[in-house]
Amino acid sequence: MASRNTPPLWISIAAGIAALCLVGGAVAFAVLWSPAPQQRTQVLDQRGTGQADIGGPFTLVDQDGAPFTDADLLGRPSLIYFGYTFCPDVCPLSLQVMEAAIERLPPGLRADIRPVFISVDPERDTPERLKQYAQTPGFPAGLVALTGTVEQVEAAKAAYRIYSARGEQAGDFYLVDHTSIIYLMDQTGTFAAAFSHTESPQTVAEGIEALS
């Protein structure tokens, strides 16, 4: 049987991590956004023109089970990242980059910026699980962690042009291939910039400061 000839589980998982999280995220990022600094500046300059076309209506719930919609993004700038709590590498890294960027901001902006994590794995990422996850040391303080029904998450993903797909399942375990982009939205909920999880926190902080 083919299944008897497959490599040991740890090799499959390691290969899966590399293939799904790193390569998938990097390729998706490279396709969508060039990380060249001058191009990011151009993206910033396109604010309000609608050219970027990132963002839109969504209805989700936060880690306390309270409704959270796109209207809740208004009034303050946000950093938005789509991922899943079982992600072994890229999602934790992205959230750490967000926190390190926020740490570099002047106090007023630091209090203002709203870090948001939206699950692409709503079947496992319940509000309870997200609540625990959001408290991970090194993640942004005050992280808003959102999930919803599969349909609600699909609508949010479509609004932000996020791709995700489940990888091969091993027992109860599976990885999720997903776009890895840190979005910066301004206080009107308008797309301002996009950053890779490989971006330096200083560059992300400068992008946030450029909003004011």
Ligand code: NI
């Ligand atoms: Ni991930």
